[in-house]
Amino acid sequence: xxxxxxxxxxxxxxxxxxxxxxxxxxxxxxxxxxxxxxxxxxxxxxxxxxxxxxxxxxxxxxxxxxxxxxxxxxxxxxxxxxxxxxxxxxxxxxxxxxxxxxxxxxxxxxxxxxxxxxxxxxxxxxxxxxxxxxxxxxxxxxxxxxxxxxxxxxxxxx
Amino acid sequence: xxxxxxxxxxxxxxxxxxxxxxxxxxxxxxxxxxxxxxxxxxxxxxxxxxxxxxxxxxxxxxxxxxxxxxxxxxxxxxxxxxxxxxxxxxxxxxxxxxxxxxxxxxxxxxxxxxxxxxxxxxxxxxxxxxxxxxxxxxxxxxxxxxxxxxxxxxxxxxxxxxxxxxxxxxxxxxxxxxxxxxxxxxxxxxxxxxxxxxxxxxxxxxxxxxxxxxxxxxxxxxxxxxxxxxxxxxxxxxxxxxxxxxxxxxxxxxxxxxxxxxx
Numbered sequence: 001x002x003x004x005x006x007x008x009x010x011x012x013x014x015x016x017x018x019x020x021x022x023x024x025x026x027x028x029x030x031x032x033x034x035x036x037x038x039x040x041x042x043x044x045x046x047x048x049x050x051x052x053x054x055x056x057x058x059x060x061x062x063x064x065x066x067x068x069x070x071x072x073x074x075x076x077x078x079x080x081x082x083x084x085x086x087x088x089x090x091x092x093x094x095x096x097x098x099x100x101x102x103x104x105x106x107x108x109x110x111x112x113x114x115x116x117x118x119x120x121x122x123x124x125x126x127x128x129x130x131x132x133x134x135x136x137x138x139x140x141x142x143x144x145x146x147x148x149x150x151x152x153x154x155x156x157x158x
Numbered sequence: 159x160x161x162x163x164x165x166x167x168x169x170x171x172x173x174x175x176x177x178x179x180x181x182x183x184x185x186x187x188x189x190x191x192x193x194x195x196x197x198x199x200x201x202x203x204x205x206x207x208x209x210x211x212x213x214x215x216x217x218x219x220x221x222x223x224x225x226x227x228x229x230x231x232x233x234x235x236x237x238x239x240x241x242x243x244x245x246x247x248x249x250x251x252x253x254x255x256x257x258x259x260x261x262x263x264x265x266x267x268x269x270x271x272x273x274x275x276x277x278x279x280x281x282x283x284x285x286x287x288x289x290x291x292x293x294x295x296x297x298x299x300x301x302x303x304x305x306x307x308x309x310x311x312x313x314x315x316x317x318x319x320x321x322x323x324x325x326x327x328x329x330x331x332x333x334x335x336x337x338x339x340x341x342x343x344x345x346x347x348x349x350x351x352x353x354x355x356x357x358x359x360x361x362x363x364x365x366x367x368x369x370x371x372x373x374x375x376x377x378x379x380x381x382x383x384x385x386x387x388x389x390x391x392x393x394x395x396x397x398x399x400x401x402x403x404x405x406x407x408x409x410x411x412x413x414x415x416x417x418x419x420x421x
Contacts, residue, residue, distance in 0.1 A: 020162050
């Protein structure tokens with residue numbers, strides 16, 4: 001067992017966990033933040049993407065202990081109260097989902113994508129940036145549309 | 159995953175002490191090690207996280223070489239203006255590993271120490287004739303890799319930096335598996351001080367190798383024609399559901415020509 005402390009969605013949290021605990025297990029099972037999903041468990045699907053110190057990572061491929069001392073943001077942490085993040089709004093308005101299972105990872109990946117590439121995103125960049133996120137409903141068309149809409153909305157708000 | 163004990167040492171000395179036994183494994187980005195542990199294919203009693211070591215950080219010009227800390231992530235290398243300026247082929251290679259989230263965690267040192275036969279970095283290390291610096295010694299690329307998932311690294315030995323001589327021409331061509339983004343075949347061709355080296359990953363059943371038969375002709379004349387019909391023996395190639403030995407040997411030839419043309 002090891003004692004870990006980190007900041008999750010703006011709150012300081014501390015827990016005793018087994019050293020082998022994955023970050024995603026800690027987030028879902030200890031903190032009860034079940035918006036972060038486990039899709040494949042083999043580091044491919046991206047349903048578990050969260051931000052660690054501002055960078056998108058697969059939380060199924062990182063130990064909770066590795067995240068100790070760091071700042072974590074999950075899908076639950078991006079809205080401002082009842083005001084959704086512009087990316088969440090765009091996925092809602094453009095129906096950027098079918099079953100919705102991959103959506104939290106898609107949105108966290110989009111946030112990272114826009115942070116790195118800016119809001120001027122073409123379709124080719126978006127599709128190549130989504131290499132680590134799988135939509136098993138194969139609903140990529142509206143996901144790409146949602147990301148473009150989010151980027152435009154964020155550009156307009158700047 | 160089996161039980162393990164996690165350590166995050168703050169100094170290189172402490173990391174060496176913690177890692178100097180055969181039940182310990184060094185953890186860098188963990189993008190291979192953690193999935194392997196989840197599948198119970200690896201079960202180290204302890205993990206020694208190298209992410210807190212300042213000795214493994216940073217990218218700097220070092221004479222005619224580019225020196226990259228072993229702990230730099232693929233995203234760090236891909237987005238570094240210095241790497242882009244000095245060895246753009248290396249920035250492109252790093253930017254094509256895995257996916258964006260994997261690139262935010264996986265590191266240069268981790269990839270090279272693991273020596274996966276389909277990993278991208280070993281091809282660059284070998285083709286650019288890089289020098290691998292560890293806490294104990296410096297090792298030339300030609301004597302570092304030692305077959306599948308094997309290197310000459312000893313117990314308790316940690317890669318600290320890798321120094322890449324700056325080439326006058328270089329390019330990496332990768333034919334990747336659309337599922338894993340690993341190289342089905344990857345070819346890195348480089349010309350440095352008039353000497354040409356071509357290294358192949360993803361293809362050889364003994365890991366990364368040099369295409370020496372083509373290097374002499376390329377040193378005399380840098381053109382796709384110099385690659386000619388050179389290709390490795392199909393019997394020496396990896397055979398799996400993605401391709402036969404014949405297919406991989408053919409791809410090596412095609413990608414070598416493309417790399418030389420694009421460099």
